[in-house]
Amino acid sequence: MKHLRHSLWIPLIVLTHSCAERTENKTDQGTAAVAATTPLPSWSEGPAQRIADYVKRVTSEKSVDFIPVADRIAVFDNDGTLWPEQPVPNQLVFARHWILSQAEAHPEWQEDPVLKALLEPGFSDWIGLGAEGLKKLMLKSHTGMTEEAFHQSVSIWSDTAIDPRYGQPYTRVLYQPMLELIDYLKAHGFTVFIVSGGGADFMRVWSEEAYGIPPFHVVGSYTGAEFVSDSTGVSVLKTAQEVYFDDKAAKPVAIHRFIGKVPVFCGGNSDGDLAMMQYTASSPYPSFCLLLHHTDSVREYAYDLHTLSGHLEEALTEAQNRGWMVVDMKTDFREIFAF
Amino acid sequence: MKHLRHSLWIPLIVLTHSCAERTENKTDQGTAAVAATTPLPSWSEGPAQRIADYVKRVTSEKSVDFIPVADRIAVFDNDGTLWPEQPVPNQLVFARHWILSQAEAHPEWQEDPVLKALLEPGFSDWIGLGAEGLKKLMLKSHTGMTEEAFHQSVSIWSDTAIDPRYGQPYTRVLYQPMLELIDYLKAHGFTVFIVSGGGADFMRVWSEEAYGIPPFHVVGSYTGAEFVSDSTGVSVLKTAQEVYFDDKAAKPVAIHRFIGKVPVFCGGNSDGDLAMMQYTASSPYPSFCLLLHHTDSVREYAYDLHTLSGHLEEALTEAQNRGWMVVDMKTDFREIFAF
Numbered sequence: 082m083k084h085l086r087h088s089l090w091i092p093l094i095v096l097t098h099s100c101a102e103r104t105e106n107k108t109d110q111g112t113a114a115v116a117a118t119t120p121l122p123s124w125s126e127g128p129a130q131r132i133a134d135y136v137k138r139v140t141s142e143k144s145v146d147f148i149p150v151a152d153r154i155a156v157f158d159n160d161g162t163l164w165p166e167q168p169v170p171n172q173l174v175f176a177r178h179w180i181l182s183q184a185e186a187h188p189e190w191q192e193d194p195v196l197k198a199l200l201e202p203g204f205s206d207w208i209g210l211g212a213e214g215l216k217k218l219m220l221k222s223h224t225g226m227t228e229e230a231f232h233q234s235v236s237i238w239s240d241t242a243i244d245p246r247y248g249q250p251y252t253r254v255l256y257q258p259m260l261e262l263i264d265y266l267k268a269h270g271f272t273v274f275i276v277s278g279g280g281a282d283f284m285r286v287w288s289e290e291a292y293g294i295p296p297f298h299v300v301g302s303y304t305g306a307e308f309v310s311d312s313t314g315v316s317v318l319k320t321a322q323e324v325y326f327d328d329k330a331a332k333p334v335a336i337h338r339f340i341g342k343v344p345v346f347c348g349g350n351s352d353g354d355l356a357m358m359q360y361t362a363s364s365p366y367p368s369f370c371l372l373l374h375h376t377d378s379v380r381e382y383a384y385d386l387h388t389l390s391g392h393l394e395e396a397l398t399e400a401q402n403r404g405w406m407v408v409d410m411k412t413d414f415r416e417i418f419a420f
Numbered sequence: 421m422k423h424l425r426h427s428l429w430i431p432l433i434v435l436t437h438s439c440a441e442r443t444e445n446k447t448d449q450g451t452a453a454v455a456a457t458t459p460l461p462s463w464s465e466g467p468a469q470r471i472a473d474y475v476k477r478v479t480s481e482k483s484v485d486f487i488p489v490a491d492r493i494a495v496f497d498n499d500g501t502l503w504p505e506q507p508v509p510n511q512l513v514f515a516r517h518w519i520l521s522q523a524e525a526h527p528e529w530q531e532d533p534v535l536k537a538l539l540e541p542g543f544s545d546w547i548g549l550g551a552e553g554l555k556k557l558m559l560k561s562h563t564g565m566t567e568e569a570f571h572q573s574v575s576i577w578s579d580t581a582i583d584p585r586y587g588q589p590y591t592r593v594l595y596q597p598m599l600e601l602i603d604y605l606k607a608h609g610f611t612v613f614i615v616s617g618g619g620a621d622f623m624r625v626w627s628e629e630a631y632g633i634p635p636f637h638v639v640g641s642y643t644g645a646e647f648v649s650d651s652t653g654v655s656v657l658k659t660a661q662e663v664y665f666d667d668k669a670a671k672p673v674a675i676h677r678f679i680g681k682v683p684v685f686c687g688g689n690s691d692g693d694l695a696m697m698q699y700t701a702s703s704p705y706p707s708f709c710l711l712l713h714h715t716d717s718v719r720e721y722a723y724d725l726h727t728l729s730g731h732l733e734e735a736l737t738e739a740q741n742r743g744w745m746v747v748d749m750k751t752d753f754r755e756i757f758a759f
Contacts, residue, residue: 151628154636228676272636285680289490296680297493297611298636306676308669308695315698317676330647337567337645337656339678341624341635356647359654 120265123258123416131406132262135369139345140269146367148345150270155346156336156357157259159277159284159301162350162373163292164255167382169207171251172283173215175238176222177204182234196221220321223280224304227316235286249420252287256373257419259348263292271346276300276336278328278353282319300339302327328353333360344368350375355396358405370405372396377411380418459604462597462755470745471601474708478684479608485706487684489609494685495675495696496598498616498623498640501689501712502631503594506721508546510590511622512554514577515561516543521573535560559660562619563643566655574625588759591626595712596758598687602631605685613683615639615675617667617692621658639678641666667692672699683707689714694735697744709744711735716750719757 121129139148160166180190180199190196195214198204210218223231239252247254263273275284275294281301288294305322308315327335333356336344347354347361350373358370374397375384385393400407410417460468478487499505519529519538529535534553537543549557562570578591586593602612614623614633620640627633644661647654666674672695675683686693686700689712697709713736714723724732739746749756 151634272634274636281677281680295490295611297613297678299680303677306673308672308699310698315672315695315702317672317699333647333654333656334645338620338642339636341620341638356654359649360647360656363654 120268121258121261123261123414125413125415128406128408128413132265132369132371135367136265136269139367148366152342152345152366153266153269153271154340154342154344155263155266155271155273155348156276156300156340156344156361157263157273157347158349158351158354158357159275159279161375162256162348162354163259163275164251165381167375167384170279172279173207173218174242174251175235175283176218178238178242179222179234180218182237193217223282224319224321227318228282228306229316231282231319232286235283239287247418247420249418252291253420254418255291256414257416258414260292260419262348263294266346267293272298274298274300274336274340274344276327276332276357278302278326280304281327300327300335330356332357336360347371348373349396351392352394352396353392355399358396358400362403362405370400370403371408372400372405373408373410376409377414377417379411381410383411459607460597460600462600462753464752464754467745467747467752471604471708471710474706475604475608478706487705491681491684491705492605492608492610493679493681493683494602494605494610494612494687495615495639495679495683495700496602496612496686497688497690497693497696498614498618500714501595501687501693502598502614503590504720506714506723509618510583511618512546512557513581513590514574514622515557517577517581518561518573519557521576532556562621563658563660566657567621567645568655570621570658571625574622578626586757586759588757591630592759593757594630595753596755597753599631599758601687602633606632610685611637613637613639613675613679615666615671615696617641617665619643620666639666639674669695671696675699686710687712688735690731691733691735692731694738697735697739701742701744709739709742710747711739711744712747712749715748716753716756718750720749 121132124132138144138146139153141147157163160170164171177199180196184190184200190200195210195217198206198210198214199218207215226234239250242251243249244251244254266273273294275288275292275298277284277300279301281299281303284301285296285299288296288299303325305320305324307318307320309318325331325335329352332354336357343364344357344361345364345366345368347358347368348371349355349358354372358372361368361370374393375382377383385397397407399405408414460471463471477483477485478492480486496502499509503510516538519535523529523539529539534549534556537545537549537553538557546554565573578589581590582588583590583593605612612633614627614631614637616623616639618640620638620642623640624635624638627635627638642664644659644663646657646659648657664670664674668691671693675696682703683696683700684703684705685708686697687710688694688697693711697711700707700709711732713732714721716722724736736746738744747753
């Protein structure tokens with residue numbers, strides 16, 4: 082249980098300190114003509130070229146920096162790296178959706194201040210839930226059911242819930258340049274994994290359709306599980322024991338445990354991703370670390386070390402010091418979303 | 421740590437009770453002419469046809485039993501299913517090899533009765549080590565080093581150690597019919613995983629070369645791990661905490677945790693595989709469970725419920741009751757090994 086407190090602090094920290102600006106306006110910035118020659122059309126020319134140069138360098142058989150296909154492991158954080166994490170992580174939106182969907186069968190929830198608050202129409206005071214409230218929400222919505230029932234709940238949410246800002250299903254509000262990057266790496270023999278602080282079981286429901294990444298290449302936080310057998314058959318039950326929170330130093334440990342190879346390509350956007358970037362950079366092969374910097378308050382959100390959140394501080398400094406690629410989303414992404 | 425005792429009982433149980441017969445003689449049984457029409461030439465006709473019928477049924481797009489590629493998950497136990505587990509599991513042979521390789525730097529090991537015994541030339545009294553001795557051997561040889569150092573040790577062993585019975589490197593003493601089955605399933609869109617009680621880090625070193633299964637499709641027992649950073653850089657250290665022993669009910673839990681989908685094809689050879697077979701059989705798709713029965717004392721080993729070991733008893737009964745495929749290795753394998 083020792084990781085659980087930390088895991089629930091994360092959304093709280095994001096909620097409490099984030100100074101992300103938000104606007105409904107879209108810009109014309111993304112409509113610049115796309116160079117037909119680049120394999121990464123939604124990226125600006127400089128960053129696209131830098132990525133392409135690396136990929137060419139490590140996949141050309143005659144290159145001294147050639148990496149065999151078996152060792153072309155790429156890992157990406159999810160929240161804030163492949164899809165937005167503002168104003169709150171989407172997994173919390175799903176969690177509240179689950180509470181709403183089950184409320185009719187649980188009139189007693191009206192007696193619980195946390196659940197009562199969540200059930201109120203237009204609820205938005207996530208900070209007011211406090212760490213204990215968020216913990217209650219997460220455990221109630223993510224454990225105590227079979228994996229099949231949980232999958233079904235996430236599936237309903239991902240099929241129906243709409244991001245109010247973008248008017249699209251959450252699982253379509255994905256960074257188009259990152260989708261292109263994933264496809265580009267896969268086309269060059271990389272095996273691409275998600276390594277996220279988000280729940281593995283949550284992401285696995287829609288990762289294949291959204292990113293073309295199968296569930297068994299999704300590494301994330303996970304709870305305990307138990308194999309149960311009764312008169313109706315067998316199933317796996319999600320339990321609240323043994324919660325593993327896949328963030329910071331736990332990310333390279335999870336890569337070791339789930340993937341078994343040191344990556345050569347890593348994408349992230351926060352201090353939570355620094356350890357896996359350091360791990361990637363420790364590869365004996367030439368490696369590539371990419372850090373998304375959320376700088377576009379018009380098309381997406383802007384938050385970083387200049388805000389109170391401070392959750393991108395160490396990683397940004399280290400990226401700059403070590404010459405990793407820092408992606409300025411405002412200027413480096415021609416388009417942010419496909420829609 | 422709660423699983424550790426169990427994990428170390430397994431080799432002990434095998435050692436104590438197994439009545440496996442052993443012989444140096446080979447038979448001519450395997451040299452029967454191979455039907456050119458079968459995709460599984462080392463299998464006898466009946467079992468080969470049964471497997472092919474299933475695969476055709478679930479991969480023909482017009483079949484009512486069609487399974488989409490994304491859901492074609494196959495899982496195989498390793499010890500006794502893909503390679504021999506007699507007279508002792510190969511991982512114990514590696515563990516002793518590691519002790520021998522490090523002994524020169526550790527004269528104090530001569531003061532330890534367990535390590536001293538292991539260091540004796542021609543050591544073979546595994547039972548005499550006792551559960552505590554085996555635990556000491558496993559922890560000493562598998563934890564307290566970086567993942568890189570451990571990988572290197574296993575790599576040296578798998579490149580150099582020779583199975584004394586077959587005169588081949590251990591990682592070539594593989595069941596040829598099972599290799600053909602893995603390739604056959606892969607050729608039909610299945611993603612093939614190992615789900616073994618053996619150590620994941622141990623298997624991952626040679627799984628790609630031996631089976632064509634990459635490390636990230638190898639699920640096994642695992643120890644704790646820690647991300648460490650010092651003046652020389654970063655690395656992942658294998659620790660003795662949080663040992664997960666991937667056997668019995670822990671196998672479906674590990675499939676849930678690592679793969680995230682219920683398999684449709686499962687191969688095993690012992691009661692330790694029963695839970696993952698039951699889990700596979702719970703798939704809403706038509707499933708296929710295959711249980712290897714070690715019946716060939718001439719070409720391999722013979723051990724089962726008729727011996728004292730009893731470690732294939734429940735699974736054999738359930739396989740027979742539910743009509744799963746029980747593979748009689750003596751008659752159903754035309755060839756057992758490729759050499």
